[in-house]
Amino acid sequence: MAGLEGVEQPRQRSSMLAARPTPAVEDERALKALELFGNPAEAEVPLPSRPESAGTARRLTQSVVLRQWGLSAQTAEYAVLLVSELVGNAVRHTGARVFGLRMMRRRGWIRIEVRDPSRGLPCLMPVHELDTSGRGLFLVDKLSDRWGVDLLPRGKTTWFEMRVPDRHSS
DSSP: TTTTTOOOOEEEEEEHHHHSOOOOHHHHHHHHHHHHHHHTTTTTTEEETTTTTTHHHHHHHIIIIIISSSHHHHHHHHHHHHHHHHHHHHHHHHOOOOOEEEEEEETEEEEEEEESSSOOOOOOOOOOTTTTSHHHHHHHHHHHEEEEEEETTTTTEEEEEEEEOOOOOO
């Protein structure tokens, strides 16, 4: 438009709002993921090794941590972020067609595992302020209470654990 060069145009709010799913939509997606893939707190859930599986793993994790286990929103937020990082590593670096997601809870702890068929070990690299990638294991290291890798006869399991309130505390 003539005379309006350099003037910021108002943004359309309706398209921005439509892009953000509501909690009810997220709950529905999480329930659908549980229905389609299974409950990782009951048995390992196989997921296709594709980038979009990170979203599925996040929804499954949030559903189990918040709804099934009744843990805090912050615990769920950290668990979702960390599972996303482990899944991203499995998808990006292993060449696998499928990976497995498993979640366990025992007194005072939760453990989340991502199993893949590669025996290549993940490496915790130093992170610098301007790095645009390579922060995944750094986040896992900082936000979990402990993490590690278990080598298997065919592949590995990368896991993290977080302290949580006991179920039966008074």
